[in-house]
Amino acid sequence: xxxxxxxxxxxxxxxxxxxxxxxxxxxxxxxxxxxxxxxxxxxxxxxxxxxxxxxxxxxxxxxxxxxxxxxxxxxxxxxxxxxxxxxxxxxxxxxxxxxxxxxxxxxxxxxxxxxxxxxxxxxxxxxxxxxxxxxxxxxxxxxxxxxxxxxxxxxxxxxxxxxxxxxxxxxxxxxxxxxxxxxxxxxxxxxxxxxxxxxxxxxxxxxxxxxxxxxxxxxxxxxxxxxxxxxxxxxxxxxxxxxxxxxxxxxxxxxxxxxxxxxxxxxxxxxxxxxxxxxxxxxxxxxxxxxxxxxxxxxxxxxxxxxxxxxxxxxxxxxxxxxxxxxxxxxxxxxxxxxxxxxxxxxxxxxxxxxxxxxxxxxxxxxxxxxxxxxxxxxxxxxxxxxxxxxxxxxxxxxxxxxxxxxxxxxxxxxxxxxxxxxxxxxxxxxxxxxxxxxxxxxxxxxxxxxxx
Amino acid sequence: xxxxxxxxxxxxxxxxxxxxxxxxxxxxxxxxxxxxxxxxxxxxxxxxxxxxxxxxxxxxxxxxxxxxxxxxxxxxxxxxxxxxxxxxxxxxxxxxxxxxxxxxxxxxxxxxxxxxxxxxxxxxxxxxxxxxxxxxxxxxxxxxxxxxxxxxxxxxxxxxxxxxxxxxxxxxxx
Numbered sequence: 001x002x003x004x005x006x007x008x009x010x011x012x013x014x015x016x017x018x019x020x021x022x023x024x025x026x027x028x029x030x031x032x033x034x035x036x037x038x039x040x041x042x043x044x045x046x047x048x049x050x051x052x053x054x055x056x057x058x059x060x061x062x063x064x065x066x067x068x069x070x071x072x073x074x075x076x077x078x079x080x081x082x083x084x085x086x087x088x089x090x091x092x093x094x095x096x097x098x099x100x101x102x103x104x105x106x107x108x109x110x111x112x113x114x115x116x117x118x119x120x121x122x123x124x125x126x127x128x129x130x131x132x133x134x135x136x137x138x139x140x141x142x143x144x145x146x147x148x149x150x151x152x153x154x155x156x157x158x159x160x161x162x163x164x165x166x167x168x169x170x171x172x173x174x175x176x177x178x179x180x181x182x183x184x185x186x187x188x189x190x191x192x193x194x195x196x197x198x199x200x201x202x203x204x205x206x207x208x209x210x211x212x213x214x215x216x217x218x219x220x221x222x223x224x225x226x227x228x229x230x231x232x233x234x235x236x237x238x239x240x241x242x243x244x245x246x247x248x249x250x251x252x253x254x255x256x257x258x259x260x261x262x263x264x265x266x267x268x269x270x271x272x273x274x275x276x277x278x279x280x281x282x283x284x285x286x287x288x289x290x291x292x293x294x295x296x297x298x299x300x301x302x303x304x305x306x307x308x309x310x311x312x313x314x315x316x317x318x319x320x321x322x323x324x325x326x327x328x329x330x331x332x333x334x335x336x337x338x339x340x341x342x343x344x345x346x347x348x349x350x351x352x353x354x355x356x357x358x359x360x361x362x363x364x365x366x367x368x369x370x371x372x373x374x375x376x377x378x379x380x381x382x383x384x385x386x387x388x389x390x391x392x393x394x395x396x397x398x399x400x401x402x403x404x405x406x407x408x409x410x411x412x413x414x415x416x417x418x419x420x421x422x423x424x425x426x427x428x429x430x431x432x433x434x435x436x437x438x439x440x441x442x443x444x445x446x447x448x449x450x451x452x453x
Numbered sequence: 454x455x456x457x458x459x460x461x462x463x464x465x466x467x468x469x470x471x472x473x474x475x476x477x478x479x480x481x482x483x484x485x486x487x488x489x490x491x492x493x494x495x496x497x498x499x500x501x502x503x504x505x506x507x508x509x510x511x512x513x514x515x516x517x518x519x520x521x522x523x524x525x526x527x528x529x530x531x532x533x534x535x536x537x538x539x540x541x542x543x544x545x546x547x548x549x550x551x552x553x554x555x556x557x558x559x560x561x562x563x564x565x566x567x568x569x570x571x572x573x574x575x576x577x578x579x580x581x582x583x584x585x586x587x588x589x590x591x592x593x594x595x596x597x598x599x600x601x602x603x604x605x606x607x608x609x610x611x612x613x614x615x616x617x618x619x620x621x622x623x624x625x626x627x
Contacts, residue, residue: 084491096555096594134502134539135551135595137608173489178498178537181593195497195523197536213491266557266598273599308556339598341557355556359593365536
């Protein structure tokens with residue numbers, strides 16, 4: 001069933017409820033006039049533990065890629081000990097294909113600030129750092145202005161309507177990154193926040209126990225926090241009418257895919273953009289109903305379901321529903337950020353693989369050798385195949401490297417190397433003939449390969 | 454690539470009398486940035502941003518001044534500054550053109566735009582024009598995939614770039 005009313009896009013005109021051209025920045029006054037901060041007032045009347053119980057019951061799953069239930073994450077915090085506790089908002093949106101948080105920050109920053117305030121109250125966190133990527137210059141300015149408005153209207157600050165949290169005045173700051181994809185990984189984000197290079201940390205300890213500055217820290221994505229306000233306002237039952245329910249016979253501890261989701265579609269479609277739909281909508285519906293069909297009337301070839309680390313769908317998987325189970329059912333890593341990149345029949349999948357691996361090779365932080373060296377060698381191999389100098393042995397090697405736990409996957413601190421290999425593995429397996437037709441030489445005997453720099 | 458190391462062992466550090474991190478900037482950071490964090494080192498990224506905004510890039514002397522100001526070792530500030538792509542450890546042109554090269558932009562034809570810019574400015578990515586006006590850079594995803602191909606010129610994002618409007622964009626820059 002299609003989404004009945006816009007939730008996160010309530011103030012951001014989006015087809016079919018409005019038009020992209022009507023989008024404008026919502027100020028504090030605009031936000032309050034349309035029911036904003038009512039959920040926060042409701043949350044202030046509740047006990048912190050009640051808010052966490054509601055979030056747990058809603059089964060809201062993190063919208064930043066991993067899909068971990070937000071309420072469960074919030075309940076991991078240790079009891080208060082009188083020292084500071086932090087909220088770090090992950091707005092380092094750098095995964096190719098993902099541009100959903102940007103839309104929220106551009107047009108409705110207060111929906112994020114309301115979610116932040118609710119989370120601070122529920123988890124008793126006194127200081128929030130919104131880690132925004134360095135390239136979002138405009139968004140950082142918009143956000144800073146919105147935070148000033150929020151301070152002026154006593155959402156944060158010494159006279160906050162929330163009173164003292166953790167015996168301190170609630171504070172909220174923007175912290176700008178400086179161009180590093182890896183800082184979207186939660187522990188790398190914390191290191192970057194502390195003024196160090198963005199190197200992921202070994203877990204445990206998990207950030208909820210020892211995060212920023214060694215203190216308990218909750219890290220959530222922008223969209224996850226933005227969803228808190230509507231859930232507190234309208235309730236768990238309302239939230240669970242949307243999305244995909246848990247199938248019969250599945251135990252209740254397995255999280256389902258409830259709720260609406262911002263889905264960013266880019267690539268070869270007529271009307272790319274960020275849309276809001278219930279989880280479970282198919283790729284075909286997204287393309288045909290929202291994006292005006294394929295560009296130039298071409299046929300669908302493949303798509304990335306949610307950021308390039310998730311791998312690709314094959315041509316016959318166009319009816320795959322976009323929910324958190326997509327990974328298990330359709331041979332990719334998962335839903336990720338629901339940044340769908342559509343590719344038409346003329347797309348060269350070898351070039352796609354080369355582009356994706358170049359991204360990971362460029363953005364590898366350099367901490368773990370298998371990722372730093374491996375991604376670069378895989379990139380060089382794919383370049384060679386693209387230039388027409390590849391061998392069938394190269395294909396076997398790529399499959400072996402990307403498919404073996406202990407080669408590149410599973411040997412690194414964070415998931416970047418796993419993402420790289422899921423992308424290679426799925427593209428190779430699902431578009432094998434594209435690669436096979438490019439490797440004309442079956443043996444390297446008597447054939448001189450170009451020198452690899 | 455973040456992990457390429459610098460030859461800091463042998464390099465000569467150019468210095469000047471006048472500090473890059475002057476008293477005015479120090480006072481501003483001390484008042485507005487430092488109180489946000491529980492320790493001074495956490496202000497490294499904002500301070501690097503502020504100095505780069507004022508000077509245009511980050512000379513080694515400035516890194517040392519920042520280290521002294523924040524109570525870190527100069528090597529710690531350098532460690533941070535070399536990791537992030539947005540910090541310039543050598544002078545850049547007046548306008549830096551960052552053209553996105555990630556998948557959505559490549560699918561939507563960023564290569565033809567890059568060729569056009571290269572031909573027009575007569576430089577390769579990573580280089581600066583002789584008059585010091587433009588620096589051209591390839592950059593990974595700018596988070597504007599729905600309006601690909603896209604690029605940043607300094608802090609301004611240009612969306613839906615075409616070989617035609619790139620001329621106008623470049624010509625409009627003084």
